[in-house]
Amino acid sequence: MRSKSQRRIMMVLPEGVAITLLLCVLMPLLFRPALAQSILEDLVRQSTFIFEGTITKLQAATMPIVSVSDNTIVVKVERIYHAPKLLGDRTSKEVTVLVKDPTGLQVGEQALFFAQGWLLGEGVAVQEMGRLKKGILVNPGEHIAAAGQSIADQNLQRRIASADVVVMGKVSETKLRAEPDRPRPITEHDPQWQEAILEVEAVFKGDASLKRIVVLFPGTLDVAWVNVPKFKVGQEAIWILHRDPTLQAYTALDPLDFQPKNQLDRVRDLIK
Amino acid sequence: MSHPWRYVCWNLLAMLALLLSASNVTHAWEVKVINMTPPSLSGETNQDSEPNLAVNPANPNQIAGSAFTPGQGFCGPNLAPIYVSIDSGNTWALNCIVPSQTGSLTGTGDITVRFSATTNNLYAGILRQPGSLRLNILRTNNFTGPAAMTVLVDRNNVDQPYVQATTVTGSDRVYVGDNDLAFSTFLFGPGVSGQTATIDQSVNANAACCPPPPPPPTFTSIRIERRTTAGQDGPPIRPAIHPDGTIYGIFYGWRAFSGSAATADVVVIRDDVGGTGPSPFTALVDPGDGLAGMRVVQNITVPWANFSQPGFCQERFVGSNISIAVDPRNSSTVYIAWADQVGTTYTLHVRRSLDRGLTWSTDLRTITTATNPALAINSNGTVGFLYQQCTGTGAAQQWGTHLELTNDAFETIQDFVLANVSANMPAPVFTPYIGDYVHLMAVASTFYGIFSANNTPNIANFPNRVTYQRNANFATNTLLNLDRVTPVAASIDPFFVKVSEISIDPCRLHPWLCGVADLERDLIILRCPFRECFAIDPIPRNCLVKFGGRCPGCPPGPGALCPPYYHVFFDGLDDVWDVGLFDAKGNLVPHQQFKTPTGIVMSFRPGKEDYIEGQIGDYFLAFKMGPEGKPEVEYKVKVRVERSEQPYKQAGQR
Numbered sequence: 001m002r003s004k005s006q007r008r009i010m011m012v013l014p015e016g017v018a019i020t021l022l023l024c025v026l027m028p029l030l031f032r033p034a035l036a037q038s039i040l041e042d043l044v045r046q047s048t049f050i051f052e053g054t055i056t057k058l059q060a061a062t063m064p065i066v067s068v069s070d071n072t073i074v075v076k077v078e079r080i081y082h083a084p085k086l087l088g089d090r091t092s093k094e095v096t097v098l099v100k101d102p103t104g105l106q107v108g109e110q111a112l113f114f115a116q117g118w119l120l121g122e123g124v125a126v127q128e129m130g131r132l133k134k135g136i137l138v139n140p141g142e143h144i145a146a147a148g149q150s151i152a153d154q155n156l157q158r159r160i161a162s163a164d165v166v167v168m169g170k171v172s173e174t175k176l177r178a179e180p181d182r183p184r185p186i187t188e189h190d191p192q193w194q195e196a197i198l199e200v201e202a203v204f205k206g207d208a209s210l211k212r213i214v215v216l217f218p219g220t221l222d223v224a225w226v227n228v229p230k231f232k233v234g235q236e237a238i239w240i241l242h243r244d245p246t247l248q249a250y251t252a253l254d255p256l257d258f259q260p261k262n263q264l265d266r267v268r269d270l271i272k
Numbered sequence: 273m274s275h276p277w278r279y280v281c282w283n284l285l286a287m288l289a290l291l292l293s294a295s296n297v298t299h300a301w302e303v304k305v306i307n308m309t310p311p312s313l314s315g316e317t318n319q320d321s322e323p324n325l326a327v328n329p330a331n332p333n334q335i336a337g338s339a340f341t342p343g344q345g346f347c348g349p350n351l352a353p354i355y356v357s358i359d360s361g362n363t364w365a366l367n368c369i370v371p372s373q374t375g376s377l378t379g380t381g382d383i384t385v386r387f388s389a390t391t392n393n394l395y396a397g398i399l400r401q402p403g404s405l406r407l408n409i410l411r412t413n414n415f416t417g418p419a420a421m422t423v424l425v426d427r428n429n430v431d432q433p434y435v436q437a438t439t440v441t442g443s444d445r446v447y448v449g450d451n452d453l454a455f456s457t458f459l460f461g462p463g464v465s466g467q468t469a470t471i472d473q474s475v476n477a478n479a480a481c482c483p484p485p486p487p488p489p490t491f492t493s494i495r496i497e498r499r500t501t502a503g504q505d506g507p508p509i510r511p512a513i514h515p516d517g518t519i520y521g522i523f524y525g526w527r528a529f530s531g532s533a534a535t536a537d538v539v540v541i542r543d544d545v546g547g548t549g550p551s552p553f554t555a556l557v558d559p560g561d562g563l564a565g566m567r568v569v570q571n572i573t574v575p576w577a578n579f580s581q582p583g584f585c586q587e588r589f590v591g592s593n594i595s596i597a598v599d600p601r602n603s604s605t606v607y608i609a610w611a612d613q614v615g616t617t618y619t620l621h622v623r624r625s626l627d628r629g630l631t632w633s634t635d636l637r638t639i640t641t642a643t644n645p646a647l648a649i650n651s652n653g654t655v656g657f658l659y660q661q662c663t664g665t666g667a668a669q670q671w672g673t674h675l676e677l678t679n680d681a682f683e684t685i686q687d688f689v690l691a692n693v694s695a696n697m698p699a700p701v702f703t704p705y706i707g708d709y710v711h712l713m714a715v716a717s718t719f720y721g722i723f724s725a726n727n728t729p730n731i732a733n734f735p736n737r738v739t740y741q742r743n744a745n746f747a748t749n750t751l752l753n754l755d756r757v758t759p760v761a762a763s764i765d766p767f768f769v770k771v772s773e774i775s776i777d778p779c780r781l782h783p784w785l786c787g788v789a790d791l792e793r794d795l796i797i798l799r800c801p802f803r804e805c806f807a808i809d810p811i812p813r814n815c816l817v818k819f820g821g822r823c824p825g826c827p828p829g830p831g832a833l834c835p836p837y838y839h840v841f842f843d844g845l846d847d848v849w850d851v852g853l854f855d856a857k858g859n860l861v862p863h864q865q866f867k868t869p870t871g872i873v874m875s876f877r878p879g880k881e882d883y884i885e886g887q888i889g890d891y892f893l894a895f896k897m898g899p900e901g902k903p904e905v906e907y908k909v910k911v912r913v914e915r916s917e918q919p920y921k922q923a924g925q926r
Contacts, residue, residue: 048346065358065365065416084345086315088754098418116348118418119356121310121365122741127418183461185453185468185504186529187431188578188590188708189381189404221580223322223340224381224404226702227373253402255375 037147040137043114044147046129050082051090052140055109061096062123070102072125075113081144084117087124096125110134157270159256165206165241166271167213168261169198171231177216189225191218193247196231198239204271206241215241216249229258238267301677303736304770305690307727307744308337308355308364314743315753317763318342318377319700322707325722325768326385326394332715333360336385336394336415337722339707339766340378343368352379354396356416361720361768363741369412369421373401378702381406382432384711387415388446389439389515393478396421397433397448405429409448409491411477422480425472425491429454432507432592432708437477438515444478445546447471449509449521452493456504467497469505469523469539473547496541496553498563502526506536506574508709512596514603517546520629521553522596522608524574525565534574534591537567538610540629556629568623568632572612580703585662585669585695587643589618592708597647597655600714604628607655609645614638620645620659624681636682639674644707646721650714652773654679658712658721662695669695671706673723675771689735690769693726698763706764719771727751727765738767796842798849798907800897837877839920840893843870843910848901852894866920871909875920 044050057074066072075097077090097113099105111134115126137143160166177193184190196215203210218225229252238259241250252258259267309316320339328334337355347353347368356367372380381399388395394415400408407430410421431451438445452470453459474491497505506524513519521541528535541564542556543549554564574591581588593611606629609622622637622645639645642661649655657676664670673691678684712721729744729751731737742765743752751760842851853861853876863876901907 046348048348063365065356065363067416086313086344087346088315116351117343117346117368119365119367119416120312120346120353121363122312124312183459185405185429185431185456185459186576187405187451187453188507188588188592188703189399189431190578191404192578220578221700221703222404222578223378223702223704224399224401226377227375227401 037150040143041147041151043130044082044144045151046116047082047114048084048117049087049095049115049126050080050113050144051077051115052079052081052110052112052134053077053095055105055107055111056094058102058105058107061125062094063096063119063121063125065119065121066096066125071099073097073099073102073105078110081112081141082148087120090124094123096123098125098127099131100128112137112140153266153270156256156259156267159240159254160205160267160270162242163205163240163257164243165210165213165250166204166238166267167198167200167206167210167241168202168204168238168264169200169213169236171196171233171235172199173197174231174233176219189222190220191222191225192220193217194219204238204268213241213250215239216244216247216251227255228253229255231258236261238263300773301686301688302772303675303688303690304361304768304772305734305736305738306361306364306768306770307738307740307742308722308766308768309727309740309742310363310365311741311743312754313344313366314751315758315760316344316742317698317761318344319698319702319705319764320766321724321764322382322704323710323722323724323766324384325711325713325720326387327713327715327720328387328392328394329715330387330390330392332718332720333358334387334392334415335361335720335768336387337364337766337768338370338380338383338385338396339724340380340383340702341366341766342377342379343372347372349374351420352376354383354385354415355766357768358416361770362739364768365416367416367418369415369417369419370396370398370410371400371408371420371423376401382708384433384435384709386435386437386446388437388444388478391439391442391444391478393437393444394421395435395437395444395446395477397435397450399431399433400426403428405431405453407433407450407472409433409435409446409472411489413478424474424477424489427454429456429459430470432509433472434508434510434709436511436513438513440475440517440546443476444474445513446474446477446491447511447513447519447521447547448473449511449523451505451507451509452495453504455495458503465495466501466503467495467499467505468501469497469509469525470494471496471509471511471521471547471553473552475546475548494547494552496521496523496565497525497539498554498565499525499537499561500527502529502534506534506591508592508594510594510596512598512606514598514600516603517544518598518603518628519543519547519553520596520598520606522594522610524591524594524610525567527571529576531576533576533613535571536574536591536612537570538572538594538608539565539567540596540606540608540625541565542629566629566632568608569610569612569621572610574611575613575618578703580700580705584618584641584643585671586700586705587662588703588705588708590704590708593620593643593645595645595647597649599649599653600651601653605649605653607647607649609647609657609659611643611645614640617641618643622647622657622682633681637676637685644710644723646710646712648712648714648719648721650717650719650773652679652717654717654773655681656712656714656719656721656771657682658710658723658769660706660710660723660725664695667696671695671725673725673767675712675719675721675769677719677771688771690723691725691734691738691767693728693733694762695726697726697728698761717773719769721769721771722766723769724764724766726762728762796893796895796909796911798895798897798909799905800901800903837875837916837919839914839916840874840876841868841910841912841914842872842874843868843912844907845871845909848898849907850896850898852896854892854894864920873920877919
């Protein structure tokens with residue numbers, strides 16, 4: 001049996017394991033801040049909707065499409081720390097939350113919910129990734145924003161680490177790929193490779209003597225390539241380039257591979 | 273045992289009912305068109321194109337839809353949404369359950385969805401992002417639940433997966449038509465066959481859900497092309513399933529490819545045992561060359577221009593327009609549609625075979641400058657043909673979405689214009705603009721479809737009316753954001769369409785022949801204006817009948833349905849009245865009648881041929897007042913229906 005005080009500081013982790021504040025929040029904050037930061041970053045990484053709210057109903061839902069169970073509760077949103085813009089301001093509105101563990105939850109209880117989207121219809125339903133009692137996390141907005149920035153940096157750092165070349169430059173020319181393509185099937189999803197010629201201003205990773213480099217990018221508008229950056233003459237940016245062994249060329253296929261110049265300091269820091 | 277006079281009498285009544293049924297042209301339809309974007313997404317402006325639809329045959333209230341709809345920052349990392357409805361498509365929500373790429377602007381690449389027949393499992397075939405040709409075959413047993421769909425198949429170099437599914441004795445059979453480009457000589461040179469038209473098939477796709485033991489689902493890739501190709505086949509491969517185990521498929525067999533057009537055969541393949549035999553999909557042999565796969569037409573020209581075409585309402589030509597549908601009443605009857613270039617005009621064609629694909633009609637229907645053909649046949653044999661036609665020129669171009677229904681192989685057509693919208697607004701963000709396919713299907717007598725189109729809220733754009741969930745002002749033809757004030761730009765949205773047959777009581781059309789059979793709850797009120805009249809009352813239609821396992825007396829085997837017995841009790845119905853049971857065509861339905869202390873009971877077992885995936889067909893009760901009856905007197909009969917696995921057992925058969 002948990003003590004009353006222990007129940008009040010219960011935290012639900014992504015794995016669905018409830019552990020106490022002493023183990024997961026206070027102790028780490030006091031003695032192992034890196035671990036606490038890691039836990040918070042895990043929650044933020046998985047979450048698309050982070051908010052404080054008050055439980056208004058147990059075993060209930062705001063949408064008829066939700067199958068009500070012990071794990072579905074209704075929460076009135078009181079403060080939003082992170083949410084998709086498209087949802088508008090959900091403050092003061094009720095949402096359905098699918099909690100991992102409803103044990104001990106009570107109407108009127110306030111908490112900080114880390115959640116990701118589940119159902120979006122007439123109302124909103126989310127599934128909980130984790131939960132903290134309101135007030136446990138001091139200045140949650142700052143912590144969450146810091147965790148978000150850290151996650152973004154880690155993502156960019158991974159792209160940089162796996163890159164062969166990182167340069168700043170300007171697109172001087174684009175054209176259909178000059179050399180014959182590698183064999184490829186006929187499909188509506190054909191990338192229709194094009195070449196962007198980059199005039200290199202600075203090299204941050206790779207051959208420092210590079211003055212010009214050719215980057216392949218999909219010329220197609222097809223749905224399969226819609227997430228991939230496309231380049232135009234005159235663009236100035238930072239390119240994080242990967243050598244594709246099949247294409248035998250450099251590519252920048254991840255949206256993170258194309259950074260605006262105002263991210264120069266950040267990119268430099270992440271390369272170190 | 274019936275007396276001879278009763279037999280004669282009922283046959284006369286049956287003939288009359290048939291005449292009434294035939295003469296009143298009872299094919300009236302209720303058309304619903306619903307914009308699927310939910311209210312919470314009122315601010316969205318995505319290009320939600322290339323839609324697909326799945327209606328759960330075991331519960332048609334449950335419907336799933338798909339399109340190039342992104343998670344929009346709402347879905348969790350690496351997840352994309354599908355559209356879900358639990359009220360027969362009247363309202364919709366997004367459910368984030370499709371594995372995807374964080375931040376994808378389109379949710380997934382190609383995606384199609386289908387429910388199994390009876391197990392409530394939803395399957396999807398997708399091209400997973402990141403990647404361009406990464407096939408995933410997915411499954412969920414709870415399509416409104418939060419869990420991501422389970423990945424059953426994950427491999428590369430596959431295009432345009434189109435999923436169909438059914439259930440046979442509790443096991444889900446899934447057939448995914450796809451273009452397996454791992455066999456394209458354009459990709460891997462002469463060491464591969466170039467025969468890329470493929471059906472990925474599983475006969476235990478729900479295996480892992482049914483322990484013990486829980487073997488994993490097994491998918492087998494079956495090459496359905498038997499001829500030499502240009503190096504590969506065209507992108508679309510479409511299967512169609514009949515409950516008797518017949519599986520058809522259709523594809524473009526590419527014989528040459530110029531870069532701007534393919535020279536192709538339209539090939540239909542068939543399997544008679546659900547693809548479970550030693551040589552699957554070889555049952556239909558073309559007598560012209562002795563190879564499996566009937567070439568319905570040969571050497572047609574299919575244009576290939578993989579970019580938005582200003583002259584074709586912003587859509588592209590990528591040879592993806594084929595469809596096939598099999599008559600649920602008779603697997604020998606099959607319809608196909610395809611597109612090719614006739615002269616300089618992109619043209620849809622529809623043809624029919626009545627002999628399991630061996631011989632084919634000439635064109636029953638041609639539609640010019642149109643795309644996205646989709647065929648379906650309902651339980652009454654009505655054929656539905658959904659397509660989208662580009663009309664007008666320049667800035668006046670319009671996409672018209674049509675659903676044509678026919679009961680006589682397109683000799684006569686009911687054409688429902690579902691939408692007629694601008695094709696120039698918005699500008700394409702990517703291709704396809706409205707999609708390389710749409711979908712139409714039938715459950716029992718109801719057609720369900722989906723298409724994508726410009727979403728400007730203008731009632732003139734929707735001749736059969738439309739319902740929007742998202743905020744919209746039809747007076748100002750403006751979409752509105754969540755605040756119901758801020759205008760939102762027009763974009764491409766998916767639209768759900770449901771077309772239900774309205775059965776018209778012939779007595780409403782021929783009241784001089786009929787008495788009155790008012791139906792209140794549990795009560796039939798009979799009243800005749802004169803003797804010898806009769807009154808017709810439709811038994812509540814489309815009762816959903818679920819079959820849990822085999823019923824006594826039902827033959828085992830694929831597609832065998834086990835209809836229960838229905839016992840209809842008429843309390844208060846005395847000898848003044850005779851009661852008969854007729855099907856929708858006016859045929860007398862075999863049944864038994866027994867006297868009870870308070871009236872009679874009619875017991876019958878619907879024929880298996882009247883069943884489509886567990887749906888009971890239309891039946892009519894006809895009451896004939898005998899000479900002892902009193903005109904203009906109300907006779908009140910309490911009625912109730914019981915279903916049973918056993919015939920009614922009681923002495924006193926009438």
